[in-house]
Amino acid sequence: MSQAIKAETGRAARPLAGLIPDPGKIHRLSALLTLLLLIVGFSLASPAFLSVSNSLTVLLQTSVIGLLGIGMTMVIITGGIDLSVGSVLALSGVGTAMAVKAGVPVGPAMGLGVAIGAFCGAINGLVVTKARIPPFVATLGMMLMARGLALQLTGAAPISQLGEAFGRLGNGALFRVVEMQPNGFPKVIFPGVPYPAILLLIVAAGAACLLRYRQVGRHIYATGSNEEAARLSGVRVDRTKIYAYVMSGALAGLAGNVLMSRLVTAQPSEGVMYELDAIAAAVIGGASLSGGVGTVSGTMIGAFIIGILRNGLNMAGVSAFIQQIVIGAVVIAAVWIDQLRNRR
Template identity: 40%
Template sequence: MTTISSNRRTPQKFIAENGALAGLLLLALVIAIMQPTFLSAQNLVNVGVQAAVIAIMAFGMTFVVVAGGIDLSVGSIAALAAMVGALTAGPVGLVVGALCGLVNGALISYGKLPPFIATLAMLSVARGLTLVISEGQPHETDAVVTFLGSNLAPMVPLPLLLMLLFFGITGLILTRTNLGRRMYAIGGNEEAAKLSGIDVRKQKLWIYALSGLFAAAAGLVLAGRLGSAGPQAATGYELDAIAAVVIGGASLSGGVGRATGTLVGALVLAVLRNGLNLLQVPPFWQQVVIGAVIALAALLDSLRRR
């Protein structure tokens, strides 16, 4: 009887875990039928490059969402890290991003602020600092940051390789480390996690620090692609990062999420934007379509939890 019951649950589990991938393939098929140039090698590489920045940022967001939190500051942290990297050096930008994440974690863990409020405050602070140190002007990146947005060879863009690297790191952290297992435990039931001996406050410091670090890396890749760091760079990217995580099957209530799902979610957004551009859909309508897709993903998440 147990075997039969398990077999009956298997299709539901498969759909829940692979629905985003099926949606991505279906979306790509529809766009390819309507615009065959979508499947050209150059365009597919472009889709991967377009997905890279959001994907790297979303991988960091995955840690936060799995642990039952939210981080609205990643777009502003990305801009601040990119600006600091442009004015000093890239590694300094990464340190700044991690420090911003630590501040978020401290406010949430020790200051007892809700994640929404703490990270909303950091969104404003980081964006303000970016405007202050840049004096409201874009700044050219140095050779190191510019290299992050370059091609190692024809059709081999470094941003795409970096996206795959961060994908691997995220998967390893979530599935092969104590920190990853504790993320799931905290997101599943924080009180139970405390009773089991997990230092939840300390873990949240690490989780938000990782989110800030990944956001900084995404900001540097973006600056490398553009050749400059702008004070308004990555505006609104935090929403795309959250959307990629949710589309990929993570639950906003915590305890559920995978690196593979987040990667697929970021690719869905990139394919959708690329396809709408190829089909010459006006930008305003593109926002409507993307918003509808995000709402649908959130609805499916709600139905799955119920």
């Protein structure tokens, strides 16, 4: 009898499930609509907003937020948080610059920077899973330690004169067209697609495939949805959490390389408050702070909303303080919508 009821319930539930809209998808669509409205509004306010040079500026500004946001999304899906990504970004960039100054080629030096970020993420994951310290406290401690170490290693002074090769990742572009003029000076015909934007696209595609098609991605979602049920189902919850934190740290290290390469100088004070931008990008894009919900595509939309909002407000002459107020209000609204979704 009970089996018949279960079977009948299953048959009834399946067609109904197709009629119920996916809240996560609705959230992403609303974020995408918001992004389009911002583009239209700022374009009407300033004709220069849609210019090629300004569009490339937005891409460059968003690339760092996007890289941090992808790693943050993985951590948030597991039900955690990573407040250390801004400081890890600075420490990784400083580590890369010090290696370059010591004579290490730029490629291996940047690999070292990513490894430093991954190591910091591994420490976060071990502290959260083995010491059972809440993620907020564990990553807050790492935020302070990584920032202090970056300042200590450099004496709070920037590391400069890193060479042209160091700045290629942050300032180079694909398909750049330059024409030499009769006077001997070069003229840029097409500035090309910035390397950071291409790197962001590659990382986003890889992370999206990992979360959607790989076993570890399914385990990340399962851990955030119901940790105890995931453990009983055979998911190695601790290992999955550590993996998410390692990815967040590694992407923070990669973002540090991109940012320091753009500046062609390693600044130990860079990355302050970047963790909040990363969290904002993930939450605006539909990631739930309760865990179990989030997508890379949504985070990319959220990152571009923040980047375009900052860029458009700058062009409108709005002060940086007002910008913080506006972005803070947007984050609160996104979290409120997430809470309404969870209640339903």
